[in-house]
Every structure is written in structure tokens, then in C-alpha cells.
Amino acid sequence: MKKTHVAFFLLLAALCSLPLFLPRFYTYIAAIVLLTALLATSLNLAIGYGGIYQFHHAVFYGIGAYGTALMLTRTPMPAALGLLVGPLASALLSLVMGVICIRLSKLYFGMLQISLGSLVWATVYRWYSFTGGDDGIHGIPLPDRIATPDGAYYYTLAVTALCFFAMHRIVGSPFGKALQGIRDNPVRSSAIGVHVKAHQLVALVIAGFFGGVAGSLFVVVNNSVFPDMMFWTFSLEVLIMCLLGGMYTFFGPLAGASILVLLRVFVSVYTQYWSLLLGAILTLVIIFLPDGVLGYAVRRFRPVEGRRA
């Protein structure tokens, strides 16, 4: 564990120094990588640690972003409150959707969630007078301190680091262990007195909240929101990030998100056939590396006794 801590702080220090030598555009990309990593890791809480088929995670990302954007553009409240309201709205939505979906399991859960999520998406997409419809909301006013690219980056870095710390603690806590027990064997967990549905519901709310935080960060970094953020194809893309990095490792989704976002930026310069490449990579990963890039590395390079499930 000590080694992981050292590596974590080295990474943090490296990330802190990035804006000093990166051009403006790449600072922006770095911030997008960070918040996407946060989004993917929050999804992993539900799907990797909880074993819950959270198919429409992007809805919570979108509501976090829209909640923040609407607070900042339509109310005179202080910006800090707006940045908090977005994630709380996501957590609330997550609770409501969770209560409706939790009775179902696996594929049925996922499809009902997609249906509810599409309901939310369609409402946002059509409610021109309130959400701006398919145009979204642009030019969101931000406090001066986080309005500059560097300011936005450091804010994103700080919040992401804090959230990663919190999620790591949650995964390691007794609650997190119980959740993983439920994932591996729900019947046995329930037999030893763990309330399965309650644990899963709490996991969904936590995942939704951190997904919402990622959404509020997107508002800070990108200054705009649009309904495509919560379309179901984006949810599947976030799932791909988890899978690519490795679902049963904590930092897998971070690796997956970084790979995908950076690859997209660099590949799009050379070709318009990004989906083809993504599909090909995904096919290869599913067939040959079902536990992801990081999962594979852990399996390959860790001595047998040091392996974790």
C-alpha cells in the first residue's frame, strides 16, 4: 500500500506542474481527461464494485452539468452553491431512479435505467425555454478565479483528487467490502445479514453523486453544456473506458479514460474514422484482455501472493 501512496503523490505532483509547460489547448485536454477519469471511476463504483448494470451513467453526468449551469445562469446564488447543487441533483435523481430500478436485476435493471435516462434526456432535449433544448447552454458565467484555463485546470485537479481519495476510502471501507461481497455472491451476502438492495441503492447514489461532480467540472472546463452529454451512446463509451482499463481495479477506469480521451484527440487529427478504430480496439480488448489493460498488467507483473481479487 505504501508504494501506491508514493506513486499517487508523484502523479499528483506531475499533474500540478502540467500547465507550466503545456500549451493552452493541452491544458484544456488534460482537464477533460481528469474529469472523464472521475466519471469513469464513479461508474466503476456501481458496475465494477457493485456488479450493478448501470447502463445509463451519463444521465447523472449530464444532470450534474445542467444543474450547475442552470444555477449559474438563472439564479443570483453564489457560484460555489451552484457547483454543489449540480452533484446533489444527480444524487437525488440517482436515488429516485435507483428506487424504481433496484427491484430488477442485471439486463432488466440496465434497460429500465436506459428507459428512465432517455426520458430525462428527451425532456432536457425538448425543453427549449428552460434548458436551451438541443442547443444547450453556452457562455456560462464563472467566478474569475476558475474562469481562466489554468484556474479551471487546477480547480478540476483539486476536486478530482479529493473525489478519488474519497472513493478510494469508500471502496476500502466496510461498506465497500460488503458491496463487493454482494457482487460476488448476493445470496450468501443476504444470508449473513447484509441488506443487499440497501447497499446497492447507496452505491448507486454515491456513483451518481460523483458522476454529477464530473458534470459540474465539465461546466467549469468547457463553459457550456449540451444534451449529447447524456445520450445513451456516451454512457456506453464511459463503460468502454471502464472495461478498457479494467473493471476490477480501482485505477483501471482512470487508465481507460485517459487512453480513450487522448487517443481521440490525437487520432482525430489524422482520420475521420475514429469509431472504426475504437470498435477495433474494443473488440480486441474484449476477446484477448477481458480484465482490461491495467487488470492485465496487475495479473502479469504482480507476484502471486500480492494479487488481489
Next chain:
Amino acid sequence: MGWLANLVSTGTLSQVLVGLSRTTILFIVSSGLTLILGVLRIPNVAHGSLYMLGAFSAYTVISLLGGGLSAFLAALVIAPMIVAAFGFVLERGFFSYLYDREHLMLLLLTFSFALIIGDLVKIVWGSEYRSVTVPEFFQGSAEIFGLPIPYYNLFLLLIGPFIAVFLWLVINRTKMGKIARAAAVDAEMVSAVGINVGWVFAFTFVLGCFLAGLGGALIAPMVNISLGMDHSLIMEAFLIVIMGGLGNIWGALLGSLIFGLTQSLGILIWPQFGIVFPYLAVVVVLFFRPKGLLSPTW
């Protein structure tokens, strides 16, 4: 009470008939999806892409044969065959090795195929709109209750029940269909009595792909054939399948009816938010019947 006035106006009936002809397309595509999901247990996200491939293939076949009714009818056979052949390659090349993977992996694998097929279509046909004119035979419209209904929509309304009966016959009256139903329940047992389950699965998958291609070919004269037509359809088809009960053909029919009608009537009642009604219907159905309206195969 404005919406009530809208609902009882004369436009309602024509809206219902248009909704029903759209239901036909939804049914044809989602019956293929439900077949694949019920028997092979693959949540095939690429199904919508196969439908798009069917529409583009129909465009090419019709323009190669120079248009007209015979070219259109030929396209209705050839385009689904092209899609079915493509499906055969996918099944033998990839899925046949991956049946024991969990649903999530298969879902993501088929999503990656959807991404690949989407870009392949872009490479072959380019990114502009394509369109097919309705053959002369189907042009014009019939007067029903004093409302003009295009002949092509009537044709679609006729073909829907025909496909439903055909599928029912294939599944219940042929040996292959009976084996497929048995394999849906217990594939291991079926192979234990000496039946090559792999080929049954391949047959079912190819039949499902054929239906996706047929749906694409049938919709071709009604819409602009474009990239991205797969995304909206596949989600609708999945929701229909879940709403009707996994693997149940009649469930797919019922689900398509509910989806198509709430869609067309929803827009009539409340133009701005009409598109949320079908999703709402799915939520209501799954809330009261978590396993879908009719019994699922597994």
C-alpha cells in the same frame, strides 16, 4: 383541455394509421432482436447498424437495377440477404466463440461492432443523405374514412401481420424452430441429445439479421437514408423487446404497437414533449410487470 380537442379531431385516425405503419418497421426489426436475445442471449446493439446496412443496400440494389417496382421488390429480397450474409460472418467469426461470456461483455462487443459497421457504411456510401423514391405502383393514396392514406403505408400495414405469421410458423411448425426454442431454454441438453447447437444458433442469428435488413429495406422509401439512423432505432427496439418480454415474438408485436402508437399520438397531444411518451410507457410497463408484458423465454 386543448389536448383533448386534438385527440378527437379527424387528424387522429390518420395519425394512428401512420403510427401503425411505423409499428410494422419497429416490429420487424425488434422481432429479429428478440429472437437473437432469446435464443443466443446476445444483447445485439449492432442490430440497428444491420438495419442501416439493409437500408443502404436497398438503395444500391434499386439504383443498380434502375428503379421501378421490380427493382424495389428485388431490393426487398437482396438487401436482407446481404445483411444476413454479413451476420453469418459475424456469428461464425466472433460470437460462436464467445457465447459463455457475460451479458455486459457481449453488449460491449456488439457495441464495438456497431461502431465498426457505422464507419464501414460511411466508407462505402459516404456521409451524404441517400433517398429512394416510392415505386410508381405505390404512389398516390387511398381514401379511408375520408382521409388520404398513402398506398405505401397500407402496404406496410399488410406486411406486418404477414411477417408475424411467417415467424410464428418458422418457430412453432418447423424442426429448426422447435430446436431453437429448446436451445433457448437449455442449450447444453439439446447438444447432449446429439444436435449441433452451433448451427441452430447460426441459423437463428442469420434469421434475426435478415429481419433487421428487411426492416431497413422497407423503411428506405419513407425516410432519408443516413448515418445515425441506427442509433435512434436500436434503443427503441431494445425497449420494445424488454417491454414485450425477452425472446417473445408476440411480445415484440405488442411492444411495437405500444411504442408506435404512444409515439404518434404523443406528438399529437403534446407536440413539444411528445417524444417522451414511449419512454414513459416502457417505465410504466416495467414498473408493474418487471419481466415484460408476456412471458420471457429465460
